[in-house]
Amino acid sequence: MEKNKSEMIMELLEILKKRTNKNAVVTDIAKDKDPFKILISTIISARTKDEVTEEVSKKLFKVINSVEDILKIDDKKLEELIYPAGFYRVKAKKIKELAKILIDKYNGKVPDSMEELLKLPGVGRKTANLVLSLAFDKDGICVDTHVHRICNRWEIVDTETPEETEMVLRKKLPKKYWKDINNLLVVFGREICNVRPKCNICYDEIKEICPYYKKLKYFNEILKKYEFKKVSKKKIPNEKGTYILKIKLKDGRKIKFGKNEVFFKKGIYFYVGSAYGSTVNLKNRIERHLKDEKKYHWHIDYLLKYGKVEEIYITNKKVECLVAKDLAKMFKSIKGFGCSDCSCSSHLFYFKP
Numbered sequence: 001m002e003k004n005k006s007e008m009i010m011e012l013l014e015i016l017k018k019r020t021n022k023n024a025v026v027t028d029i030a031k032d033k034d035p036f037k038i039l040i041s042t043i044i045s046a047r048t049k050d051e052v053t054e055e056v057s058k059k060l061f062k063v064i065n066s067v068e069d070i071l072k073i074d075d076k077k078l079e080e081l082i083y084p085a086g087f088y089r090v091k092a093k094k095i096k097e098l099a100k101i102l103i104d105k106y107n108g109k110v111p112d113s114m115e116e117l118l119k120l121p122g123v124g125r126k127t128a129n130l131v132l133s134l135a136f137d138k139d140g141i142c143v144d145t146h147v148h149r150i151c152n153r154w155e156i157v158d159t160e161t162p163e164e165t166e167m168v169l170r171k172k173l174p175k176k177y178w179k180d181i182n183n184l185l186v187v188f189g190r191e192i193c194n195v196r197p198k199c200n201i202c203y204d205e206i207k208e209i210c211p212y213y214k215k216l217k218y219f220n221e222i223l224k225k226y227e228f229k230k231v232s233k234k235k236i237p238n239e240k241g242t243y244i245l246k247i248k249l250k251d252g253r254k255i256k257f258g259k260n261e262v263f264f265k266k267g268i269y270f271y272v273g274s275a276y277g278s279t280v281n282l283k284n285r286i287e288r289h290l291k292d293e294k295k296y297h298w299h300i301d302y303l304l305k306y307g308k309v310e311e312i313y314i315t316n317k318k319v320e321c322l323v324a325k326d327l328a329k330m331f332k333s334i335k336g337f338g339c340s341d342c343s344c345s346s347h348l349f350y351f352k353p
Ligand code: SF4
Pocket: 153, 192, 193, 194, 197, 198, 199, 202, 203, 206, 207, 210, 211, 212, 213
């Protein structure tokens, strides 16, 4: 019987618990449960590498130990302490503002409710959840970019933003994992399941469950089955055959094609086409797809206006519809992209990044 999503994420997190012997920087800083330090280091960590957050936080907390200390220090010095964290000037300003509000409105203490935390400058749900769970032992799920990406890759959630992911996890994830999920997935995301996942070094127990890995493996099997080979955009041969375009759409958006308007999620799309007939070959057909300026003839041209062709696969076999039918078994078909002379539901397929 197929596992439900709650069982699946629990199993994956348990594997990571056994395999992970490191902590994310903020989790380490949180060991002494000082809400002020957790808050400040989380603000510093935004768009900043972990090593830098660690170095900067250590430097800062040698000089600063309380909200009052922040107000005593001059702006330039604070910027110097936060450098080289990303946007260090903006962050220094935010931290000063924050300290002033904490003194004026909260008696110099970090509030312990989501509602109050969200009123503070530079504090979003991610930071608020982290402070609540790590400093105050309250229920909170901190969803940062790693948690959001990996939970989508594992198909535990199907969401566009970290906030949406948090809301779904609140329903699917048993509370005993709320506090740990961020640390586990930040460490795993940084080292293995990054934006470009290093599946080759991922743990075997996780690969057995991971839907992303299963799909990738299946796609490679299809390439092998029909003898596809990868070609560069500059070396497409003058031959007849079938092709697959791997198209990357950086941001989700509504796209109009024909009479339809559909929301295309960000991610990877595989488009299957073929080039036969007296004047058509793989070279002129694919190069036409790649051109910026062209008459929009096929529906795929509308997607290509926004998406980028990352890889091209070709085979000399006449297998367009067979490949499409095989891909439809594992990937989500996008309706409206079937070819006129076949019964395939689509020749365009979505692969979550
Ligand atoms: S197999 Fe790949 S995609 Fe799946 S969790 Fe591991 S690294 Fe991430």
